[in-house]
Amino acid sequence: MIRAFLFDLDGVLTDTSEFHYQAWKRLAEELGLSFSREDNEALRGVSRRQSLALLLKGRPVSEAEAEQMMERKNRYYLEQVRQMQPGDLLPGAADLLGELRSANLRTAIVSSSKNAPLVVERLGIAELVDWIVDGNAPARSKPAPDLFLLAAEKLHLPPNACVVVEDAAAGIEAAHAAGMRAIGLGPHERVGAADLVLPNLHGVHLNTLLEQLR
Ligand code: B16
Ligand code: MG
Numbered sequence: 001m002i003r004a005f006l007f008d009l010d011g012v013l014t015d016t017s018e019f020h021y022q023a024w025k026r027l028a029e030e031l032g033l034s035f036s037r038e039d040n041e042a043l044r045g046v047s048r049r050q051s052l053a054l055l056l057k058g059r060p061v062s063e064a065e066a067e068q069m070m071e072r073k074n075r076y077y078l079e080q081v082r083q084m085q086p087g088d089l090l091p092g093a094a095d096l097l098g099e100l101r102s103a104n105l106r107t108a109i110v111s112s113s114k115n116a117p118l119v120v121e122r123l124g125i126a127e128l129v130d131w132i133v134d135g136n137a138p139a140r141s142k143p144a145p146d147l148f149l150l151a152a153e154k155l156h157l158p159p160n161a162c163v164v165v166e167d168a169a170a171g172i173e174a175a176h177a178a179g180m181r182a183i184g185l186g187p188h189e190r191v192g193a194a195d196l197v198l199p200n201l202h203g204v205h206l207n208t209l210l211e212q213l214r
Helices: 019-029 037-041 046-056 063-081 095-101 116-123 148-156 167-177 208-214
Strands: 003-005 106-110 129-132 160-168 181-185 197-198
Touching: 003 148, 019 037, 019 046, 019 063, 019 129, 046 063, 046 167, 063 116, 095 106, 095 208, 106 148, 129 148, 148 160, 148 167, 160 167, 167 181, 197 208
Parallel strands: 003 106, 003 160, 106 129, 160 181, 181 197
Antiparallel strands: none
16 A cells, blocks of 8 residues: 655756756866766766765865865855756656645655755745655665665655655665665666656656556
């Protein structure tokens, strides 16, 4: 019996990845490093600390320097996030959240981003979300199941009553490790391990989803 939907944020409800890309690229240029859109693909769903490690490509830095770099990148990122509006929700996202509300199903956002609460506020969907688990949670990041298990606990539901919606391979892995079913958004090469694969949420309705998951 499905009682809740746990949504990843970036790549599922909105596309903050472009803002992450611009911010990391600005930092990389300042550091004299190359950073392409292709490089950015590897950061999908990956924590800020791990993203920096990938950007540095083995270049050694002290812990203090790493902290300062992440702070700088986040400052650039937030300049973009502060401009976000409800129009930045991906097609179909608001409709599905509304349908879940009407059907009395619970909803949570489960994101690796420490900025998830601000993004949710800018998107104007706070009212449609019961709980936000973000990258500030004292838990291991995806592909560990921790963030999803924490969401289930906060919603007072067993893991098998929750369905995860994810765009990253690590997120699908985390959902399965948590004992949850997963809907993967994107190409099969990336999210093929999911129980149901869809290109995105455009035109996706709750009734059809529940049937497809049965
Ligand atoms: P922050 P998600 C992830 O969001 C992004 O996909 C990833 O690119 C980013 O590095 C990570 O959040 C951390 O974000 O720097 O804002 O804490 O897909 O888990 O919603
Ligand atoms: Mg994502």
